Amino acid sequence: MSAPIDPGEAPLLSVERLTRFYGERLGCRDVSFDLYPGEVLAVVGESGSGKTTLLNCLAARMKLSSGAVRYRMRDGEMRDLAALGEAERRFLMRTDWGFVHQNPADGLRMNVSAGANVGERLMAIGERNYGEIRGSAHDWLSRVEVPTDRIDDSPRAFSGGMRQRLQIARNLVTAPRLVFMDEPTGGLDVSVQARLLDLIRALVAELRMAALVVTHDLAVARLLSHRIMVMKEGRVVEEGLTDRVLDDPQRPYTQLLVSSILQV
Amino acid sequence: MSTAQEKPETPYNFAYLDEQTKRMIRRAILKAVAIPGYQVPFASREMPMPYGWGTGGVQVTASLIGPDDVLKVIDQGADDTTNAVSIRSFFAKVAGVKTTTHTKEASLIQTRHRVPEMPLSENQILVYQVPIPEPLRFLEPRETETRLMHALEEYGLMHVKLYEDIARHGHIATTYAYPVKVEGRYVMDPSPIPKFDNPKLTNSPALQLFGAGREKRIYALPPYTRVESLDFEDHPFRVQEFSEPCGLCGASGVYLDEVILDDHGGRMFVCSDTDHCEGRREAGHRGHLAGAMGAPGAEAAE
Ligand SMILES: [Zn+2]
Numbered sequence: 001m002s003a004p005i006d007p008g009e010a011p012l013l014s015v016e017r018l019t020r021f022y023g024e025r026l027g028c029r030d031v032s033f034d035l036y037p038g039e040v041l042a043v044v045g046e047s048g049s050g051k052t053t054l055l056n057c058l059a060a061r062m063k064l065s066s067g068a069v070r071y072r073m074r075d076g077e078m079r080d081l082a083a084l085g086e087a088e089r090r091f092l093m094r095t096d097w098g099f100v101h102q103n104p105a106d107g108l109r110m111n112v113s114a115g116a117n118v119g120e121r122l123m124a125i126g127e128r129n130y131g132e133i134r135g136s137a138h139d140w141l142s143r144v145e146v147p148t149d150r151i152d153d154s155p156r157a158f159s160g161g162m163r164q165r166l167q168i169a170r171n172l173v174t175a176p177r178l179v180f181m182d183e184p185t186g187g188l189d190v191s192v193q194a195r196l197l198d199l200i201r202a203l204v205a206e207l208r209m210a211a212l213v214v215t216h217d218l219a220v221a222r223l224l225s226h227r228i229m230v231m232k233e234g235r236v237v238e239e240g241l242t243d244r245v246l247d248d249p250q251r252p253y254t255q256l257l258v259s260s261i262l263q264v
Numbered sequence: 265m266s267t268a269q270e271k272p273e274t275p276y277n278f279a280y281l282d283e284q285t286k287r288m289i290r291r292a293i294l295k296a297v298a299i300p301g302y303q304v305p306f307a308s309r310e311m312p313m314p315y316g317w318g319t320g321g322v323q324v325t326a327s328l329i330g331p332d333d334v335l336k337v338i339d340q341g342a343d344d345t346t347n348a349v350s351i352r353s354f355f356a357k358v359a360g361v362k363t364t365t366h367t368k369e370a371s372l373i374q375t376r377h378r379v380p381e382m383p384l385s386e387n388q389i390l391v392y393q394v395p396i397p398e399p400l401r402f403l404e405p406r407e408t409e410t411r412l413m414h415a416l417e418e419y420g421l422m423h424v425k426l427y428e429d430i431a432r433h434g435h436i437a438t439t440y441a442y443p444v445k446v447e448g449r450y451v452m453d454p455s456p457i458p459k460f461d462n463p464k465l466t467n468s469p470a471l472q473l474f475g476a477g478r479e480k481r482i483y484a485l486p487p488y489t490r491v492e493s494l495d496f497e498d499h500p501f502r503v504q505e506f507s508e509p510c511g512l513c514g515a516s517g518v519y520l521d522e523v524i525l526d527d528h529g530g531r532m533f534v535c536s537d538t539d540h541c542e543g544r545r546e547a548g549h550r551g552h553l554a555g556a557m558g559a560p561g562a563e564a565a566e
Contacts, residue, residue, distance in 0.1 A: 086412070
């Protein structure tokens with residue numbers, strides 16, 4: 001995939017020497033990159049590579065030890081996430097950002113209906129018309145291919161793939177500009193994974209969202225991302241356009257990763 | 265309102281609680297009055313009655329009551345239930361105050377689950393017994409999170425609950441403990457009063473105080489506070505409507521309880537507020553079943 005980047009456009013997210021320690025132990029170190037509107041960046045690596053730490057720091061779910069993460073707000077101003085107040089940070093997270101968890105139960109309210117799950121963000125930003133909220137929920141369920149007659153069902157009654165599609169709808173209903181995804185197809189059957197990846201790819205392109213996808217699965221990275229960052233022991237060892245990195249890896253570790261996984 | 269009290273003749277301090285505890289509760293009340301609808305933590309004391317018997321309300325009453333106060337206690341609108349009678353006799357004993365069943369005579373009214381029908385005045389205080397003060401708990405059990413949600417005015421979840429009601433029942437099916445927003449800021453649980461009573465909360469001349477004993481919270485509506493019931497534009501808040509007037513006093517526009525009269529499906533609707541009903545009957549009002557056998561309060565009206 002080629003990135004739909006406008007060369008004159010400013011980055012949406014700008015990361016500078018992001019470092020996180022857990023006490024003495026390194027989580028990740030000196031990670032720097034820019035993410036542009038509409039661009040999908042995959043962060044790949046084995047477990048323990050620091051990719052999940054990086055994700056949590058970027059999504060303001062964890063404090064940095066040093067470095068900075070800046071985000072371009074809807075008003076165009078670049079803001080340091082560490083300097084945002086709690087209220088601003090939470091508002092950002094439920095409007096302009098999405099976060100798709102590997103386990104849908106972590107990102108859904110399992111004790112309310114599918115429709116309420118999709119409508120919650122709208123209600124949180126002040127939507128007070130039941131008919132319109134329900135209309136949006138209906139629309140989003142159909143966009144993520146959940147049968148709309150399941151709108152009043154509990155997500156507990158949904159299959160794993162359907163729960164994940166519901167979680168995506170719940171996140172996208174406020175048209176976020178940036179979505180974080182943590183192993184979005186992990187734990188699903190291969191056939192279900194393929195359908196979900198097609199859906200995510202189509203939605204990301206259609207809505208021109210930027211996305212940061214953390215995965216250990218290079219096939220997921222190849223299908224979804226424009227650019228790829230390979231992490232090992234807390235550091236970025238290689239980065240570049242996805243096709244270039246996967247077809248012509250430069251670093252020995254990336255070569256090993258590509259050969260061992262793509263041979264499966 | 266009590267100040268430092270003279271030495272009581274009972275083995276208890278005046279109104280049971282020691283003066284230091286009363287001062288602590290009054291400080292919590294003052295803070296609650298200063299921030300309408302905000303839940304103020306307080307060090308709830310053991311009271312000589314079980315939780316669920318209104319120990320939060322009893323502590324608020326005990327910290328406010330003075331020798332000149334006239335106390336009324338109601339439970340679901342009635343003055344004569346075990347709960348109401350025992351709280352009334354408790355204060356008669358430990359504070360020696362005058363008690364009444366007449367709303368208009370009372371300076372302090374402690375209530376469980378109702379607001380009196382008669383409009384209250386600036387000279388009255390209404391104390392509610394509260395079992396669960398946190399309106400967000402239904403969907404968010406974590407206390408740390410609900411506190412943050414109040415602090416940041418993140419109240420979307422309240423509408424999620426109402427959305428679920430409409431999706432399931434076609435209308436907002438919540439009929440009691442119906443959530444309100446206070447002065448456009450804090451979302452508050454009005455305690456398990458019927459939503460019928462919600463409109464009485466707004467702009468009331470009386471001070472309204474809410475005490476939750478087990479949960480150790482006090483909150484307040486100062487006089488003339490704006491209180492709005494949450495709703496949707498296309499599903500506006502509505503109170504219950506009754507198809508017939510009170511069978512005993514003929515009142516309409518009041519909250520009615522259904523009373524089963526016999527084993528053959530016989531039933532009647534009567535005022536939940538027994539003082540209101542009795543007052544109307546004393547004034548000569550009669551419902552269509554005023555002579556019905558076994559009707560509660562029928563004897564008292566004679
Ligand atoms: Zn009546």
